[in-house]
Each structure stands twice: as structure tokens, then as C-alpha cells.
Amino acid sequence: MKNITIVDYGMGNIRSLYNSLKFLGYNPIFYSENNKIDANICILPGVGAFNQAMKLIKEEKILDKLENFVKNENNFLLGICLGMQLFFEESSENFTTSGLGMVKGKVKKLSTNTNDVLPNVGWFETNIKPNKSFNFLKEFNKQKFYYVHSFIAEPVQKSNQIGTSCYNDKDFCAITVKNSNIIGTQFHSEKSSKIGLDFLETLIKNTIN
Amino acid sequence: MRTIARIDIKNDSVIKGINLEGLRKIGDPVNIAKEYYASGIDELLIIDSVASLYGRNNLFDLIKKITNEIFVPITLGGGIRSLKDIENALNSGADKVAINSKALENPSFLNEATSNFGESTIVVNIEAKKITDNSWEPYKFCGRERTNYNLNDWINIIQDKGCGEILLTSIDKEGTETGFDIDLIKNVYEIIKKPLIVSGGCGSLDDIIEIRKKFKNVSVALASVLHYKTLKISEINVS
Numbered sequence: 001m002k003n004i005t006i007v008d009y010g011m012g013n014i015r016s017l018y019n020s021l022k023f024l025g026y027n028p029i030f031y032s033e034n035n036k037i038d039a040n041i042c043i044l045p046g047v048g049a050f051n052q053a054m055k056l057i058k059e060e061k062i063l064d065k066l067e068n069f070v071k072n073e074n075n076f077l078l079g080i081c082l083g084m085q086l087f088f089e090e091s092s093e094n095f096t097t098s099g100l101g102m103v104k105g106k107v108k109k110l111s112t113n114t115n116d117v118l119p120n121v122g123w124f125e126t127n128i129k130p131n132k133s134f135n136f137l138k139e140f141n142k143q144k145f146y147y148v149h150s151f152i153a154e155p156v157q158k159s160n161q162i163g164t165s166c167y168n169d170k171d172f173c174a175i176t177v178k179n180s181n182i183i184g185t186q187f188h189s190e191k192s193s194k195i196g197l198d199f200l201e202t203l204i205k206n207t208i209n
Numbered sequence: 210m211r212t213i214a215r216i217d218i219k220n221d222s223v224i225k226g227i228n229l230e231g232l233r234k235i236g237d238p239v240n241i242a243k244e245y246y247a248s249g250i251d252e253l254l255i256i257d258s259v260a261s262l263y264g265r266n267n268l269f270d271l272i273k274k275i276t277n278e279i280f281v282p283i284t285l286g287g288g289i290r291s292l293k294d295i296e297n298a299l300n301s302g303a304d305k306v307a308i309n310s311k312a313l314e315n316p317s318f319l320n321e322a323t324s325n326f327g328e329s330t331i332v333v334n335i336e337a338k339k340i341t342d343n344s345w346e347p348y349k350f351c352g353r354e355r356t357n358y359n360l361n362d363w364i365n366i367i368q369d370k371g372c373g374e375i376l377l378t379s380i381d382k383e384g385t386e387t388g389f390d391i392d393l394i395k396n397v398y399e400i401i402k403k404p405l406i407v408s409g410g411c412g413s414l415d416d417i418i419e420i421r422k423k424f425k426n427v428s429v430a431l432a433s434v435l436h437y438k439t440l441k442i443s444e445i446n447v448s
Contacts, residue, residue, distance in 0.1 A: 012326065013304040020280050048327045114402070117426065119329050119373055121404045122211050123251055146251075146282060148329045148373070191282050191304065193249070 001027040002208070003039035007066075007083075008032050009056040012047030017080070020190040024201050037065050040075045041208055046082025050091040050107060050151070053082060054099060066100065070182055076207040077182045084176055084184025085153050093151050103178050104156040110149065110167055119150040120167050126174045126187065128163045133180035136206045137162070143195050145174075145187035152186065181207065210421050211251040211428035212445050214435055215408055216241060217258045218268065218287075224258065225436050227384035229336070229352035232258070235436045239274050245435065246279045248442035253279065254376070254406075254430055256307065256334075257287030258351050269301040276302025286334050286376075287351075292325055299326070307376055309334040310349040312367070313356050319370035329373040332406075335363070337393060338380040345393055352380045364400055374404045376430065382410030386433050389416055391423070398424050406430050414440060414448055 004021055008014055008030045021028040021043075029038055044066070047053060057063050069075050079087055088099045091107035099107070110120055123144040130137040147165065152172040155161045163175030165186070176184045183203065189196040216223050216238060223235040235241065242253055255275070257268045272285055285298045286307030298306045311318050312333055322331050336352050337345040337360050345360035356363075367375065377397055379390035389410045398405065408430035411417060417429055434440040 013299045013302075013330070015300055015302040016276060016280070016283075016304055019276055019302055023278065023280070048325075117402060117404055119404065121329070121374060122426070122428070148282075150328070188282075191280060193246070193281050197280055 001025065002041065002204070003027045003029055004041045004043060004204070005029055005031055005037045005039045007037075007042065007044045007057075007062060009060055009062065010047040010052060012045065014045050014047065017043065017045050017190045020197060020200060024197060024204075026204070031062065035060075037069050040072075041204060042066070042069055042075065042077050044077065044079045044083035044086060046080055046085070048082070050082060050085060050093040050099070051095060051097040053086060054097050057086070063100070070102065073179065073181050074208075075181060076204075078203065079182075079184035080190070081149060081186060081188060084186055085151060087176060087178070087182065087184050088153050088155075091151065102182060103153075103160050103176055105154050105160070107151050107153050110152050110172065116168060119148055121148045122146070123192070124165045124187075126163055126165045128175065130162045131159065131177065134162060134177055134183065136202060137175075137199075139202070140195070140199055143199075145185075145189060145192040145196060145199070147187045149186060153184075183207075210426065211406070212417075212442065213252040213254050213406060213428060213430040214242075214245040214250045214442075215254045215256065215430040215432040217256045217432065218271070219258050221271070223436070225384060225432055228380055229258075229383050238271055241436075242275045242279060245442060246281060249446055250281060250442050251428075252282045252284065254284045254286065254307065259287075269297050272298065272301040272303050284332055286332070292321060295322060295326055295330070299330070305330050305332050305373065307332040307334040309336060309347075312370075313347060313349050313358070313363075316366050316370050319367065319372055323371040323373075327373075328371055331372045332374045332376050333367045333372045334376045334378065335360070336378045336380050339390075339393070343392065343396065345396070348380060352383075361396070361400060364397060368402060372403060374406060375401060376406045376408060378430075379409035383408070384433055385410055386412030386439070388412060389420060389429075391419070394420070394424065394427070398427065404428070408432075412439065414444065417445060418448060
């Protein structure tokens with residue numbers, strides 16, 4: 001059974017991620033069990049706000065471990081929702097905070113118009129144009145996934161963005177990638193019913209031998 | 210628009226009443242939740258209908274069973290009165306909690322809850338009863354106790370304190386299958402800046418289509434029409 005480390009910093013609904021991996025036949029392990037990334041698949045979920053998350057990641061000394069983890073191209077890192085946003089250089093959530101800096105770009109509010117409804121919650125169609133490394137994701141183009149967020153990531157380089165969705169007629173980054181071993185999704189595949197589980201399984205199967 | 214199945218629970222059974230009273234047993238919660246998930250429901254809303262009244266919450270074990278095999282967002286409501294309750298709900302596999310009575314007693318609890326768990330985890334549940342032609346009052350304890358708040362004032366307080374979504378239940382329409390309370394929804398829709406879920410009164414596909422036509426991006430929580438099989442989830446999804 002393949003091990004998968006879930007980085008559990010702070011409090012949040014990571015139990016559902018754990019359950020979905022178990023359901024798919026993997027062996028999820030919480031980082032906090034032995035303070036190690038004890039697998040070659042690591043998932044960074046989203047919990048709370050950007051600044052709090054970065055604070056906890058630094059305090060728990062996870063930062064260096066994540067950086068070392070992705071240096072090995074046989075390791076695979078998946079970020080979900082805020083977990084994906086943490087890949088970027090900085091976010092303006094609450095106040096400006098530096099992120100992991102793995103992907104060039106910033107995280108900003110989805111809309112500054114006070115009349116717009118936030119958070120953006122629901123099942124939204126997702127356009128996927130995968131690059132070579134993630135070509136196997138093309139079967140998920142135009143599928144609906146579950147989103148809940150008020151912030152979005154904006155990659156500087158187009159090549160870091162392989163998926164988009166739409167809020168008030170404007171596209172935003174739904175999937176970001178770096179090299180062949182880092183991918184982040186703004187949506188929650190673990191909460192997106194059968195299609196979401198399919199997405200997770202396809203991703204895990206194709207990225208690790 | 211999301212289609213959400215609302216599952217009210219009392220003593221380990223799914224129940225359904227009319228105007229939140231006269232509860233009738235429907236069946237086993239785990240089986241019903243699984244059935245709705247398999248049929249393509251967008252979300253589940255699970256409410257312990259007597260928890261807040263007795264100051265307890267015993268749904269955590271049930272939530273654990275449900276979330277092992279169901280992979281859509283799950284909101285737990287009823288008897289959520291402390292940060293510890295929210296933590297327990299999330300650790301049991303719930304994604305969000307719905308809070309009503311505790312917020313009415315102490316609106317600052319919403320501040321604490323959102324700053325600890327993030328806005329998107331917190332749904333405020335409003336059970337509204339009509340007082341005059343165009344005014345409503347939020348009730349506590351599953352429609353059992355008055356609060357003397359004016360609904361619009363209460364919504365402004367909620368939005369000021371913070372939450373991720375608002376669930377609006379019409380006590381007058383609940384369980385009647387005579388259509389949503391359009392006046393109530395319209396009134397709230399005009400002042401709300403949060404995602405809105407409406408509940409109470411749905412009796413047909415036309416009722417859902419009416420909401421979709423009149424209000425942009427308002428979601429529906431359905432109980433009777435699903436429990437009594439008046440509507441199939443598949444036909445709502447393609448309508």
C-alpha cells in the first residue's frame with residue numbers, strides 16, 4: 001500500500017482528504033505523527049488563512065522539509081486550495097505574507113467589488129490544457145469540481161497554469177504546475193464526488209512509479 | 210446553484226416534520242446519505258434537530274460513518290456551541306458547521322469561529338418566521354424560541370461578524386411542500402453578500418426552477434421532496 005503524507009498544520013477539514021485517500025486504497029499518514037515526510041507523495045491541504053498557514057509551517061519546521069522534498073524529482077507534491085496558493089511568492093490575505101516561492105506569482109482577492117458574493121462556493125466547470133508532464137489530465141477537461149475560496153493565485157508565467165475556471169465571467173487559475181513533480185488545484189478533488197476521486201487517483205498513479 | 214440534501218436527525222433516525230414540528234421517522238441516516246450521494250447530490254446538510262435544545266451533540270460518530278464513503282461537502286448543524294464542538298465536527302469528517310442558537314445568544318462567537326477555522330467552515334443557519342407582511346424574526350432551538358431580532362438586523366450582524374455561507378430556512382414553509390417563501394428570499398437576497406442556501410417549502414421541480422430564474426447563484430436545500438421521492442436528484446441536475 002502506497003504511503004502518502006498529509007501535511008497537517010493547524011485545524012481544518014483534512015479528515016475528508018484522509019478518508020478519500022483511504023477509500024482509494026492508499027495509506028495516508030499525517031505529518032504530525034512523526035514530524036517527517038515519510039513518503040514520496042506529499043499533500044499540502046488548505047487550512048485557515050495564508051498568513052496563519054505560513055506561520056505554522058515555519059514554526060513546525062516543515063518549510064525546509066518541503067523544499068528538500070521537491071528537489072528530488074521522484075517525489076511528488078500536491079497542493080489543494082490554500083495549499084496550492086502557498087506555492088506562490090506572496091499573498092495579500094489579511095496582510096502581505098511571503099509564501100513558499102516555488103511558483104512565481106502572487107495570491108490576491110478574487111474580487112474587490114464589495115457587491116460581489118464571496119467566498120466563491122460551488123461546482124464549476126474547469127478548463128484543463130495540460131502540458132507534457134501532466135498530459136494524462138486532459139480527460140478531465142470541462143469537468144465540474146467543487147470550489148470554495150475568496151483568493152486566487154496569479155502565476156507570472158503562463159506555463160505554470162494548466163487549468164482555469166471562471167468567476168463573474170473572469171478566468172482564474174484552477175491548476176498550477178511546476179516542473180513535473182509539483183501541482184496545485186484551487187478546487188477540492190477530495191470533495192468533488194466520483195470525478196474528484198478519479199482525478200486524485202489518476203494524478204497519483206501517473207506521477208509516481 | 211447547488212442542490213443540497215437536508216437530513217434532519219433525531220435519536221439516530223432521519224426525521225421530517227412540518228413547520229419544524231410533528232416529526233415523522235424516515236429511515237437510517239447512513240443509508241439515506243449514501244443513496245443521495247450515489248444519485249449525484251452536490252452537498253449534504255446534516256442537522257441534529259434536538260441537539261441545541263438539550264445542549265449536546267451526539268452526531269459525531271454518525272458523521273464519521275457517513276464521511277468514510279461520501280465525498281461531497283458535508284455540513285453538520287445542531288448543538289454546535291463551542292470551538293471544541295467545531296473541532297470535533299471537523300475531526301469527524303465534516304467540512305463545515307451550521308450555527309444558529311449559539312450565534313443568536315452570542316454573536317461574537319462567529320468572530321471566534323471564523324478566525325479559528327476560516328470563514329468557509331462557518332455556515333450561519335437562520336430559522337425565520339414571518340411576523341408581519343414583510344418582516345421576519347430569526348428563531349432559536351429549531352424554531353422553538355423567539356429572539357426579538359428583526360431578520361434584516363440579524364443578517365447585518367452576521368455579515369459584520371463573519372461567516373462563509375447563510376442557510377435560510379422558512380419555518381412557515383418548512384415541510385409543507387407548497388413552494389419556497391419567495392418574499393422572504395427576495396428580502397434577504399437584496400441585503401446579502403454571502404452565498405445563500407434556501408430551505409423550506411420545495412414541493413416540485415418548478416419551485417426549484419423559480420429560484421434559479423429569480424435569484425442568481427442561490428442554492429437550495431431539499432428534504433421532503435427527496436425523502437418522499439417526489440423528486441429525483443438526477444432530474445433536478447438536468448433541469
